[in-house]
Amino acid sequence: MSLASSAGEGRTVASIDPILSLTRPDMERVNDLILRMAGSNVELIPEIAEHLISSGGKRLRPMLTLASALAFGYRGDGHVKLAASVEFLHTATLLHDDVVDESDLRRGRRTARMIWGNQASVLVGDYLLGQAFRTMVEVGSMQALAILSNASAVIAEGEVWQLSAAKRLTTTDADYTAVIKAKTAALFAAAAEVGPVVAGAGPEAERAMHEYGLHLGLAFQLVDDVLDYGGSSGSLGKNVGDDFREGKVTLPVILAHAAGDEAERAFWRGAIEEGRNDDEALGTARELLARRGALAATKERARDHGRRAREAVMSIPASPAREALLAVVEFSVDRIT
Amino acid sequence: MSLASSAGEGRTVASIDPILSLTRPDMERVNDLILRMAGSNVELIPEIAEHLISSGGKRLRPMLTLASALAFGYRGDGHVKLAASVEFLHTATLLHDDVVDESDLRRGRRTARMIWGNQASVLVGDYLLGQAFRTMVEVGSMQALAILSNASAVIAEGEVWQLSAAKRLTTTDADYTAVIKAKTAALFAAAAEVGPVVAGAGPEAERAMHEYGLHLGLAFQLVDDVLDYGGSSGSLGKNVGDDFREGKVTLPVILAHAAGDEAERAFWRGAIEEGRNDDEALGTARELLARRGALAATKERARDHGRRAREAVMSIPASPAREALLAVVEFSVDRIT
Numbered sequence: 001m002s003l004a005s006s007a008g009e010g011r012t013v014a015s016i017d018p019i020l021s022l023t024r025p026d027m028e029r030v031n032d033l034i035l036r037m038a039g040s041n042v043e044l045i046p047e048i049a050e051h052l053i054s055s056g057g058k059r060l061r062p063m064l065t066l067a068s069a070l071a072f073g074y075r076g077d078g079h080v081k082l083a084a085s086v087e088f089l090h091t092a093t094l095l096h097d098d099v100v101d102e103s104d105l106r107r108g109r110r111t112a113r114m115i116w117g118n119q120a121s122v123l124v125g126d127y128l129l130g131q132a133f134r135t136m137v138e139v140g141s142m143q144a145l146a147i148l149s150n151a152s153a154v155i156a157e158g159e160v161w162q163l164s165a166a167k168r169l170t171t172t173d174a175d176y177t178a179v180i181k182a183k184t185a186a187l188f189a190a191a192a193e194v195g196p197v198v199a200g201a202g203p204e205a206e207r208a209m210h211e212y213g214l215h216l217g218l219a220f221q222l223v224d225d226v227l228d229y230g231g232s233s234g235s236l237g238k239n240v241g242d243d244f245r246e247g248k249v250t251l252p253v254i255l256a257h258a259a260g261d262e263a264e265r266a267f268w269r270g271a272i273e274e275g276r277n278d279d280e281a282l283g284t285a286r287e288l289l290a291r292r293g294a295l296a297a298t299k300e301r302a303r304d305h306g307r308r309a310r311e312a313v314m315s316i317p318a319s320p321a322r323e324a325l326l327a328v329v330e331f332s333v334d335r336i337t
Numbered sequence: 338m339s340l341a342s343s344a345g346e347g348r349t350v351a352s353i354d355p356i357l358s359l360t361r362p363d364m365e366r367v368n369d370l371i372l373r374m375a376g377s378n379v380e381l382i383p384e385i386a387e388h389l390i391s392s393g394g395k396r397l398r399p400m401l402t403l404a405s406a407l408a409f410g411y412r413g414d415g416h417v418k419l420a421a422s423v424e425f426l427h428t429a430t431l432l433h434d435d436v437v438d439e440s441d442l443r444r445g446r447r448t449a450r451m452i453w454g455n456q457a458s459v460l461v462g463d464y465l466l467g468q469a470f471r472t473m474v475e476v477g478s479m480q481a482l483a484i485l486s487n488a489s490a491v492i493a494e495g496e497v498w499q500l501s502a503a504k505r506l507t508t509t510d511a512d513y514t515a516v517i518k519a520k521t522a523a524l525f526a527a528a529a530e531v532g533p534v535v536a537g538a539g540p541e542a543e544r545a546m547h548e549y550g551l552h553l554g555l556a557f558q559l560v561d562d563v564l565d566y567g568g569s570s571g572s573l574g575k576n577v578g579d580d581f582r583e584g585k586v587t588l589p590v591i592l593a594h595a596a597g598d599e600a601e602r603a604f605w606r607g608a609i610e611e612g613r614n615d616d617e618a619l620g621t622a623r624e625l626l627a628r629r630g631a632l633a634a635t636k637e638r639a640r641d642h643g644r645r646a647r648e649a650v651m652s653i654p655a656s657p658a659r660e661a662l663l664a665v666v667e668f669s670v671d672r673i674t
Contacts, residue, residue, distance in 0.1 A: 100601075136486075149470035152466070
């Protein structure tokens with residue numbers, strides 16, 4: 001029996017509370033290590049790092065690494081170092097992304113580049129990458145290094161692809177899936193896979209956790225894409241329309257454009273490729289997305305990846321860590337109401 | 338007997354020809370590997386990489402890695418992979434540097450950022466970094482990974498420091514030495530040190546090659562600083578005045594400012610901190626550098642580092658590779674006439 005159908009029966013909790021509780025003691029060590037890794041005699045580095053560290057992100061990725069190691073009974077401190085490295089890879093990506101996207105705000109706060117400039121953001125991102133690799137080396141697992149260095153190249157490749165494809169409505173569904181697999185899901189997959197690696201749990205466990213992370217990451221990104229247009233219920237949260245205003249071609253847009261008539265396609269071209277993306281245009285975009293069922297279809301795609309993530313993690317031995325990892329899937333998919 | 342005194346007697350050749358000959362077969366493999374590492378289905382990546390690869394750099398750093406491995410009788414392909422990784426770390430740094438310095442030209446050609454934009458330069462730099470670490474992992478030496486990941490963090494830290502200190506005439510001689518040690522010499526040191534590491538030559542050999550690379554890198558950077566003002570003989574080469582126009586506080590400027598009278602200090606403040614750096618100002622700068630012996634003193638400092646590099650490499654067993662490494666020192670220092 002798949003857990004998907006049981007979610008409504010209260011068997012799983014659509015919440016990150018279980019993983020928060022499970023990883024709390026180790027996350028304190030991760031946070032201490034992150035502060036040490038961000039240390040430097042060059043004042044600008046801890047200043048910018050502190051800005052990022054205090055930004056209130058959920059730190060889901062390092063929690064995945066911790067829970068994935070705990071799921072295989074790991075005792076040691078390698079998972080703490082790998083978790084901190086994973087968070088640093090992610091933070092470095094955010095710093096560089098904000099420069100590339102010319103973003104002014106992230107999670108409601110001014111971005112580092114708005115406060116300290118693009119130059120500092122590029123270089124401090126490079127420093128965090130270097131520190132991430134340094135810390136991974138300390139763990140001494142060549143396999144974990146292979147997984148994470150691979151992820152770091154794949155993420156950058158995905159970002160370059162997205163840059164090349166930016167504002168192009170010729171981007172296909174398959175292209176888009178490949179991009180988010182690279183730029184989002186690859187790090188989730190690596191974060192989850194290094195857990196069994198450091199625990200020495202063997203290739204089957206590694207494969208299962210890689211699959212889990214990959215599909216969780218895909219679900220996570222697709223849900224973000226839906227939320228950016230206010231969710232499939234049409235409720236308007238914060239930051240709605242960011243992707244639209246940046247001309248980002250996400251799956252909802254690809255689906256609505258593909259299913260649209262000539263007038264609708266002309267609208268999307270104007271909005272995405274020519275920058276006609278004011279609030280009125282955003283309203284029209286949301287109407288067209290609803291008319292073509294594009295948000296519902298994207299949400300269904302996210303649910304499907306959620307199912308695959310659950311199936312993968314169900315193949316590992318039952319444990320509180322497994323329950324926590326399952327609940328993360330529910331939480332990630334159920335953010336859309 | 339130090340080779341320093343024998344250079345004029347024809348015992349060493351102030352040329353990179355010996356290292357070019359020594360490493361030619363392996364450099365072909367490095368260049369092939371670099372092309373493979375720069376491959377990607379995302380077209381922009383090989384396009385930009387090709388631009389950088391064909392830019393006619395000397396590729397001194399990967400040659401150091403190869404020669405340092407050959408000096409200890411290494412047979413295998415680990416040194417080729419490490420050499421290619423070293424070059425990628427360097428290339429990624431150049432891509433990001435050009436964004437940070439807003440440079441239009443490098444070696445007389447338009448920079449990648451001028452052709453493909455800052456965004457692509459940042460992201461392709463990240464990709465090259467990821468590929469460098471991936472390739473290092475393939476070699477399977479945790480020690481080489483520790484040395485190179487450490488260098489990558491130190492380089493970025495040096496760059497951030499330089500950014501914080503930019504256009505500040507309060508930068509001291511010691512500050513400046515620390516910056517160039519981090520941003521230039523650390524990679525030379527790492528490139529040379531991983532040779533004996535992959536050859537399994539032991540800690541003494543590693544220390545000697547680290548020292549060699551570190552002092553060679555310091556000499557190299559100081560010579561560059563002198564050449565940027567036309568060399569101590571006052572001859573005017575290409576790109577003279579680049580540092581001056583960018584307001585870079587290099588050792589010659591630090592020394593001339595420190596030794597200058599009130600009027601001279603006012604001139605340097607205007608030039609470096611307030612951007613009064615036209616051709617006439619450059620002429621004045623060169624006069625003041627000569628008056629205060631700042632280029633000669635910087636050149637002497639470079640010579641001193643050259644001596645220390647030679648001393649370090651003389652502690653390893655005699656071989657054609659050692660001769661080639663010695664000749665690189667002569668070449669690097671004797672670029673100033």
